[in-house]
Amino acid sequence: MDYTIEIATTDFITTESAVKGGADRIELCSAISEGGLTPSMGHIRKCREMFDLPIFPIIRPRSGDFLYTDEEFDLMMSDVKLCKELGCNGVVIGFLLNDGMIDKVRIETVVRxxxxxxxxxxxxxxxxxxxxxxxxxxxxxxxxxxxxxGQQIKATDGLDLIKQLIEAAGDRIIIMPGSGLNPANIKYVAEATGAREFHGALRSSAESKMEFMLPSFAAIGDYINPAIKENDVREFKKALML
Incomplete structure (x- = not known):
């Protein structure tokens, strides 16, 4: 069975590691600790130039809710158009109304x-x-x-809804589980839901290569960099085939 593995990356270095590890698609973010915010255009351009796999930047101007002002929507539309100009394969975006329903007008505008x-x-x-x-x-x-x-914090707690959504969607749209997926649980999620695409962050960390570190800032973790381990991506894919 063919599966697609999307990896959320937070900078050029983590993107490079995910690509080397065998990611099928990249969700390109900044500030992944905030749930992922729009990366800089320089970041998007460099990744598009360097990597051949599909690049999907997230278009999200701030953390918090998904109820946006007209001004926020305007800048999101500008970022969508810039991603198109840079040759991205897709964008990742979302809008809600204040009553919790989908903002149909805005998502239709973005799709067009x-x-x-x-x-x-x-x-x-x-x-x-x-x-x-x-x-x-x-x-x-x-x-x-x-x-x-599946409307839970972690996908492993929302498997019933994910499965129901996949069944209801049929071939009309892809339902991609994400949040908390790792090599230890991805096969179980695949079997429980019937999903074919999966989203993972596989976040890790790496010590800075700085030789000089001011102790007061070292103590609060300022010299710890975000990382993705290539082998974690390999194991993520491999687990699906076992």
Missing amino acids: AAYPMEVTFHRAFDRCKDPFIALEELIEAGCQRILTS
């Missing part, structure tokens, strides 16, 4: 502007009021996939 890029609706889906209504609305809007943890 992004074409021929794909559009993944991110885990704003996990905060929506009715996931089955949202599913149909996102299919109608033309999104290619939904990233979801």
